[in-house]
Amino acid sequence: MLSVALQTLRTRWITFVGSFVALALGVGLIATMGLALASSLDAPERGPERFARASAVLRPADTLRVPSPIGDRVKPLAAPKAVTPGQAAKAAAAGRTVEDRSFPVRAEGGPRDLVGHPWSTAAFAPYELSAGRAPKAPGEVVVTGDWAEPGQSVRTARGKVTVVGTVRDLGFEDAVFYTDRRAASISPRIDQLVVDGPPGKVRAAAGGLRVLTGNDRRFADADPDRDSQALVAVNAMLGTAAGMTGFVSVFVVASTFAFAVAQRRREFGLLRTAGATPGQVRRMVVAEALLIGVLASAAGCALGAWGAPRLARFMVDNEVAPSWFTIGDYSWPYHLAFWTGLLVALAGVVAASWRAGRVGPTEALRDASVDTKTMTWGRWLFGGGLLLAGIVTLVFALMSQPGDLLHRKTYTSRPMLLITAVALLAPVLVRPLTRLLAWLPAQLPGAGGMLVRENAAAGVRRTAAIAAPVLVTVALAGSLLGATATLNEAKATEVREQTAADFVVTGAGPGGFDRAAVERMRQVPGARVSPSAESAVFVLEEGVALIRSDARAVDPAGLDAAFDLPLVAGRVADLDDRSIIVNDEWERRTVGDTVDVWLGDGTRASLTIAAVMRAGTGNNGVYVSQRNAAGSPVDRVDVTLAAGADRAAVAEGLRRAAGPLGASVQSREAWIAAAYPETSRQTRVGYLVVLGIALLYTGIALANTLVMATSDRVRDLAVLRLAGATGAQVLRLVAAEAAMVVIVGGVLGVLVAGLNLAGLWAALGVLDVWSPVVVPWTTLGAAVGACGLIAVVCAVIPAGLSLRVRPVELAGVRE
Known part of the structure; x- marks a missing residue:
């Protein structure tokens, strides 16, 4: 049967090219997201900045450590304590001691994040004068960068100062250096001490302060963990995007492969009639899937290696990832993507091939004419089970922990459960939904509306396969964007109800x-x-x-x-x-x-x-x-x-x-409008990546499936032409069918999104927060419109090409 499989690959190239493209792109997306996610797990080691030349820094503890039966529990403090005068006096006995202070500075024409320090701490970075001199009087300062020049008078929130010198900007802060005495008068709090003395003597004089030496001196910087913290957001975004992308890829690939096998029912019937056993038919299909799976997965890994650096550049350009973020050298994302693609390809054909090999030869040929028995016991079991699981878990969460439904991990993962359930049950939903949506067009004069309705309803497998990627895109867009918008509206409602002031002063x-x-x-x-x-x-x-x-x-x-x-x-x-x-x-x-x-x-x-x-x-x-x-x-x-x-x-x-x-003084209404909770930039870009990939993949999957489906219907189109239909009428019929199937997928997607948003609204109601559900109708309409355009183009072009052949020749073709 291996030679038969190879002959099939050669003669049915459209179907297998479509399967190859879908799988290669899916594996490429998984590899791309896996490489980016792996690169976001490790931040580069950053050395000391402000105190790179200091011997030792003594700093109060900035973490809370609480003992428990399973070990100490540790959390960062919200407001670390200051160095006490007694601790400073004790530390001075170990050697030369410099008191460090940091405080915000507001200066006209200066950077918004200006921070003040004593001049004596500048030498530890080290900052070196590039122009002017050191400050000597209370009204004199030295600044970093070139936003002010020596001799320039600058107005600050604490009065006018004169810039007497500048130092080169070292890239980690915008600083203003005062005399030590003036800095102490502005900020009496001692943040930390720099001590120059023998290490043993310094540790003995620490007096409960944390002693930082070597690379640990970076913990005395203002934000020592900023690289790791920056990657936390990137990791969260990529984790969500990778999960959603993996789901979309697996879903579409499995659907495409299953449809490709279901298309060949007549071929399987002929093979059974010629004497092939059910096992031989199954082995042939699995061998084909294995061959395509290996080749497409390898191509997908190469595509992932090409796409990952471009994704990293996109995140850096949009300020989602730090400027130094790059893709590292990792192998496990390639293994994950390759084996996932291969397993999905095999899983997508196993069920269909088992069904094809199980029926008898005559029954297989009869079953190939019209879609019957599309709902197997497996689809009923898994589809119904997933739908029941989604409903039961929702009710349980509402009764026990409704707040969990408001978490991003929950409202981004729940749609996957319902999408899979509705897709598995789609053959049950497609026929009545198609008849309902096409009822009015079918009442119009002419046979066009009736043919659209009957063709879409009769070809349940084809309709379900084409509607599946549309269902994914619309359901994800409605669920993710609708959930964030609904939660933002709920939070704004809380702010509105809890603010009783007439004015709010902030900033x-x-x-x-x-x-x-x-x-x-x-x-x-x-x-x-x-x-x-x-x-x-x-x-x-x-x-x-x-x-x-x-x-x-x-x-x-x-x-x-x-x-x-x-x-x-x-x-x-x-x-x-x-x-x-x-x-x-x-x-x-x-x-x-x-x-x-x-x-x-x-x-x-x-x-x-x-x-x-x-x-x-x-x-x-x-x-x-x-x-x-x-x-x-x-x-x-x-x-x-x-x-x-x-x-x-x-x-x-x-x-x-x-x-x-x-500071700004705002009325209650203006402050609430300004403080309206908005989705973070990382989340917005993450959803943009997910939805962009879903829409792109949907377009490619639609193109593949429609080209495969239309090429398989050339005889049907030829019969219509022999019955008297013109070429233009046939093309309009094909376009209308494609648009109808996209609408069916869009309605199913809106149904899934509606169920998810209804659960979110119910959770808010249990929490006694009554605000409206926000549905992103514009985005949903745009997604359906884009899918419809792609579907119509990809259905009409192969149909138009088939019209170039005489209908008598096409109608006489036998597979």
Whole structure:
């Protein structure tokens, strides 16, 4: 049978070219995403930057370490403590000591992320003067880069300064260097110490501070893990994209191979009539799939090696990945892609070949004329099982953990389950759906509408195979984009309902609002000011899990006026320095209970639960007093109007008070609009990659399948011409059928997306967040339109080519 298989490959080249292209592209996509994902797992080792020339740096602990029965639990602190004067004095005994301070600087004409340091720390980078001299007076500074020149006067939030020197920008920060005395007056907090002395003596004098030497000095830089953190987002994006791409590839390849085998039912019937046994037919089909699988998988791996660097360049150009991100030398993505492609090719033909070999010769020939018995017990079992699993897991999640349905991993993976279920059950859905959609066209004068309806309904396998890639694209687009848009709308609804202030003042930079700025805002007539700071609280739940909860440190006296919290128990007025407001996801959430927590700076505290909030979409953290958030700068000031206050006058007064810090004063409506939760750039680009690949792959799969299907219908088209149809009428019929099948796939995709979004909306309702479902109709319409255009073109062209042959000759062709 191997020679028969080779002859088949030679004579039915259209079918096998289509299968080869689909598989090669699928393997190429898997290899591309695998190589990019592997490259995102390891960040390059970065050396010390600010303290590359320092002997040793003493730094307070910046992590919280809590013992548990299964080992220490460790989390980064939200606000690490400062070096105490006693620790600084003890360290000075080990050698020459330099106090390091970092604080934000706002300067007209300067970079937005300017940071101030004492001049004595500049030598440790090392920074060397490129022009001018060192600062000597309180009003003198040295800056990095070329945004200012020596002798230039610059206005800052703390008054005017004179630039007396510049140093070369080393690429890791935009710095302003003050005299040591002036830097200490601006920021009394000592962040860390640079000590030049014998290592043993330095360690003995550390006094509980962490001693950083060698490459560990990089942990004294402002953001030592920025490369790893940058790759976390890249890894998350690529992980989602790789999973979705792998699913689309496997789905389309399996569908294409199954359709290619199903097309050959008449050929199998002839082979059975000629004496071939069922086993011989199956072995022939498997041998063909093995041959195509090996060749196409190898070609796909080569395609992946070509595509991965271009994907990396795309991510760098769109600022999703850091500028240094490149594709590394890995072998496992090639193995994964190759063997996955080969297994999918074999799996796609095994079921169909088993069915073809199982029926008798006469039955096979009769079954080849019209699609009957398209639903095997296997399709019923797996399709129904997956659909039931999707429904049961959704109901279980709604009853137990509705918040889990709002997580990205959940709403990106659930569509795969339903897409596969609907695709397996498609033969049951295609015929009634086609008849429903084509009912009105079939009532129009002429036989065209009726023929479109009957051809699409009779060719269930062909219709299901063509609709499958459209189903994937539309379902993914509707589910992913609709889920993110719906969640964004829900979060915006929460912000809208919880903000009671008339004005919100934000944007003071990393240093936030100092005490003087807050006091100036308090002095504005008619303004009731409620400052707050972003912080964190840690709690050890179930004795082993150290959980970090985002916290907002507020002034309890102004909390009730500025915030409208979604309480389920307790009172906002009961919050004080000895209590906390938690949400209902905490293990201990009974009003009046005492809970042991660690504050943002690592201080342990026992606080009484004053009130409990709904968790909502996950943005409702906890609330503490400002005393329980030491080291967290005020980053937001909510302002409510006193009775009879003039709104415009208050707004102008707030701008004068906060303007020098570069802050913005916005009305409640404007701030909510500006703070409207948006999908992150990484997520948007990730979805763009996924949907772009899905649409591209859908187009190629449609082209393959339609060329295969149309080439197999040349006799049908010839019969229509012999019955009196003109060539133009035949082409219009073919185009209408292709468009109808795409619409069927689009409707099934919208159905799947609707089920996913309905589950998400139900989860929001259980969490008591009532906001509308957002369906990306424009994107769905564009996807269906693009698929329709591709389908019509790829169906009409081979049909038009077949019309060049006399219909009598085509009608007489026998396979």
